[in-house]
Amino acid sequence: MGLDDFKIIFDNPWSTYYPGQTVTGRVVIKINSAKKIRGINCKIKGEANTCWATDRQEQNHEGRYENESQTVTGHEEYFNMQYYLLGSANASEMELPPGEHVYPFTFSLPHSLPSSFEHDYGHIRYTVKAIIDRPWKFDQETKAAFSIVANLDLNCEGRAMEPLHQELSKTFCCLCCGSAPLRVNVTMPVRGYVPGQAMSIRVNVDNQSGVIIEVVKLILRKIVTFKANNPRICSRREKIVIAEVSKGPVEAGGTSDYEQTLDIPALPPSNLTNCGLIDLEYNLKVEAVAQGWWHRNLKGNNLVFIGTVPLANYQSSIIPPVNKIDQQKGNDYQDKLADPTYGGYPSGYPAFTNTTDGSYPSVPPTAPPPPLDNNTGNPTTQPSLNIYPNMPPPSYEEAGWAVRSLRENNENFHVIGNNNHFAPRYPVYKFSS
Structure with missing residues (x-):
């Protein structure tokens, strides 16, 4: 033809x-x-x-x-x-x-x-x-x-208007003794944002432990759950990093107080409610990375919302x-x-x-x-x-x-x-x- x-x-x-x-x-x-x-x-x-x-x-x-x-x-x-x-x-x-x-x-x-x-x-x-x-x-x-x-109008989602305040604490073991605590406090004015906005995140680190904190990471992630029903019912969960910022180190016995921003790129809104096969949500992960492979990192997750209409x-x-x-x-x-x-x-x-x-x-x-x-x-x-x-x-x-x-x-x-x-x-x- x-x-x-x-x-x-x-x-x-x-x-x-x-x-x-x-x-x-x-x-x-x-x-x-x-x-x-x-x-x-x-x-x-x-x-x-x-x-x-x-x-x-x-x-x-x-x-x-x-x-x-x-x-x-x-x-x-x-x-x-x-x-x-x-x-x-x-x-x-x-x-x-x-x-x-x-x-x-x-x-x-x-x-x-x-x-x-x-x-x-x-x-x-x-x-x-x-x-x-x-x-x-x-x-x-x-x-x-x-x-x-x-x-997804964030003004209609009550949780999107709420401020975020998370307090994390952890001690590290040394032989039979526990260290003084590592404390990380994270705050944000709201939980709801639209693409083009920047998350303004306040971080306070009080490291009274004897362990150096190499870096504190702030990670915006997309959490996607996929579902299948043929030939059997099952699901899988994927965690996808959207944006990440970090700062460190914080010496043993030291403190740090600062503010960082995460820019939000073009993203689908948090509302795949009319789809029965794919679930979508976003969270902000906080991770304090401790020096030494034998120390477990301090971690925390917070639900956030991505909308199509910004908060007024x-x-x-x-x-x-x-x-x-x-x-x-x-x-x-x-x-x-x-x-x-x-x-x-x-x-x-x-x-x-x-x-x-x-x-x-x-x-x-x-x-x-x-x-x-x-x-x-x-x-x-x-x-x-x-x-x-x-x-x-x-x-x-x-x-x-x-x-x-x-x-x-x-x-x-x-x-x-x-x-x-x-x-x-x-x-x-x-x-x-």
Whole structure:
């Protein structure tokens, strides 16, 4: 088939949406000669999958136990829609003339969807596939993924507003005697943050023991639990370091009091509540590393929250993003600025207007209003806070974990777009100094 180009372009330049929104885009086909087809089919799907290999002991026919590797999987489907942009499954053969052909598509997302998520052991993924239905020949297919962000307003999570104060203590044994204690106190003003913010952490070390503390580490971690149910029910837990800072040493009998910050990159929010296969939470790990391999380190963990709407009464004001939209080559939005007046942001944020002198007002954060019900046109029952003034919208940046292939099991190896880089995008705010 003389196919010069076959691609999917989303009207939203970030290809990022919230549950309940309407997704629109275009399927672009460019051919150099007339071709006979039955139609152009569009498939939209959202699902979660998990998969990993496990080792278990099985008893053989001789009664001995042997190690056996087994692959376990899990699958969960959120929606699966399909319709023809041109023709139909039973349509008569038609001829597509040479040149470029553009077919718009549109579909409404369900209101209860988990955020996009990618990992080697599982993913929550949303895709659009376009298929050129050709009679008596192999179909031609192209696919593209888009991101879903489930709103998590930190102002609606009571624990996110709480300050953190952890007191850790440990003694070290020397022969039959115990040392004086090592005490580490860690405090933070709140537990809830959004990407783009910095965790401000106060650390006080009182080392009355006779052991040198080489370094005190502060580690932000993503704790992910994957679940499988085929051919048996099992789970695995992964601890992934997001950011880390450290300081030391603290001599025996010495003290240290200081403040450090942890910058929060683009991350999925702590609310995969609508997914039954992947659980996600974040914690701040504190570890005082003692000198000497025979001494155990002092450790502590604290639950923290990553949201999509920042706390209204914490930290500095938000300013608009000024970075250019990072899009793949060929996208119509490649050179446009991320400006609030340009209609490329995922809808759901209050209107934002710059000042008369061209600068941006510094305003406290607000929560996005709920999406409208597609049947009644009224706001949905999704919780929202409209009591805050308007805030500039965030930028939408790729998370650090990217997938190298979108190919699914039993899918054609020749699907265009399957080998494209894809990383979900999440809202990132820029805060004034």
